[in-house]
Amino acid sequence: MERYPVTSSNVASIGYDEGSETLEVEFVDGSIYQYYGVPQNLYEQMIQASSKGRFLHAYIKNAYPYSRVG
């Protein structure tokens, strides 16, 4: 099976702030959300995940507080 990078269907870009454990996610529609108190290892796992959107939905979205910021 051949595996190659494809553009994610709903996550455009992600970033992480260690000091405040804040994960910032930009979605394909342009909206930006911050997730609070996300441990760094989870962020690293997300980077590795083959589908960012599915990972976010399964492990972060319903588990950590968030706020839309842009």
Next chain:
Amino acid sequence: MLSQDPTYLGTVASVSGSSLSVHLVQSVASGLSVIEGRAYKIGQVGSFVRIPQGYQDLFGVVSGVGAKAVPESIKNSVFDTGRWMQVQLVGEAIGGFFERGISQYPNVGDSVHITTESGLVRIYGAHDKGHITIGTLSSAESIPAKVALDELITRHSAVLGSTGSGKSTAIASLLRSITTSESAESSFPSARVLLLDIHGEYSTALNDVASVFSVDPQPGEHKLLIPYWALDTSDFLNFLTGGVDGSRETAFTDKIFDLKVNSHKAYIFAGVDESSITVDTPLPFSLKKLWYELIDFEIATFEGPDRDQPTRQSDGDASKLIPPIYKPHAMGAKGPFINQQAYGIRRQLNLFRSKLVDRRYDFLLHPGPWEPDLDGKSKEDLDSLLAGWLGGQKPITIIDLSGVPSTVLERLVGSILKIVYESLFWSREKSEGGIERPLLVVLEEAHRYLSNDGTSLASETVRKIAKEGRKYGVGAMVISQRPSEIDETILSQCGTFFALRLSNPTDRSRVQGILPDGLTSLLDLLPVLRTGEAIIMGEAAKLPMRCRITLPCKEHQPRSSDPKVSQQWSLPRRKEGYERVVASWRAQRPRAVIRELRIDRKKVTDISNEE
């Protein structure tokens, strides 16, 4: 021999006014007739019957069936079969052409027939240009329901229905059929629609045909800004100062007038003659300067033998809203003395200042490129504002007002409508004006700003549009779930009604009052209409019709913003931090955060799992 004809229903037994009693024949006892391979239910309330009169056919609507429809005189007769039908005459067809109104009455004993699909096509099948298809008839799904666009826009319309009856889907579908009409004889590339979207439901549904303005814009949307200086001064002053009267109001208006004249002198505006400037002429002026000059006059103190030497200690700063400082006045003969000419408007000026610093009003009091500097120079003029609202690339402009505090909603709606109406009114002889390119204003959730006791700017402007908009090419479409709470003048000026499911009795009686007596029975259906089903009546529809509005495809349906309670309540509890809540509240911004973080985001890619 008549009973051989499968469409035969019965005979006319009595005629009074436009109402007929029809005695049904035994042969229709089953309640179902099969004609040309299609089954027709007999005696459905709201269905049509045909009464052939030789050269022409009369058409009527069934308004009642059964015991209640028995004529008074034979009510107690033992011979009565109980199979009676009450019919309201509505129109006649000569040849293939249907017309409302009748030229002659049927006679007792005339036969009454079911209207088959081909008959319905005669009634509803408008072939003229300028009709748009919005759905299909409920009684015959192969027949498109059409409304006349001219009457729909110019005579105004109202869409009424309870929550969940499919109002917003109906609107989305209607607007879509106007803007994306494919048929060759009716496409409308110059359509112009302004939609006031109170809940932010439509931006996703219509994104391909609409440009969106929002107080809190998403990517791809424009920021909604309203230059205060284009508004009517007295109403604006009321808002700014909490109400002023008499000489106090004059203090404000005189100053505004001076500032407007100075602005015109400095930057000459086309069409303005200096001698004809009034306080309401839409010319830019600086609110900060207005505030500064008024407060300066109020707090000034004087000294000296003639009490005419100002004691100003520091100049303050108009752009930062810092008032000048004077020596405090003192009692006795030495002074300093207070300004005897002061108007006593310090309370109003304080309120004025607090409005200027309130972020909620930024869209109005600090309208970005339309905010004049202290000299009254505005970077952009009104033309670019109107070009955005009325002359966008796309036929529909959505003004998304979700996220506007309800205290200012009404004023905001009023302001927008006022600017739009005034500009189209005065440009009526230009190709950009309302007559050459008419505008449809869609007013969502109208009961929130067009209330019964309306003396507000919004009510006044919509009332004006309802009364005289027809002449200047501005049509209104009022949408509401509480018709009984809407200003009566406005509702009574609406020529076309789309009544969706309505269960509240007061709301229903409001709608029922609109139809001629004979047909009110049609509206008894209102509480039992299916979702997305509407009774359309009035100017744009030849006859009241019950139709099912075409659903737009899934991604073009308005998003219902109801929280999914059962789904959300079933989630495990997340950690919560109410300091974030307070931060947003204080900032008056849903997307505010406690600390602004600079987070570098990296573009991400997924790994494909397919071969």
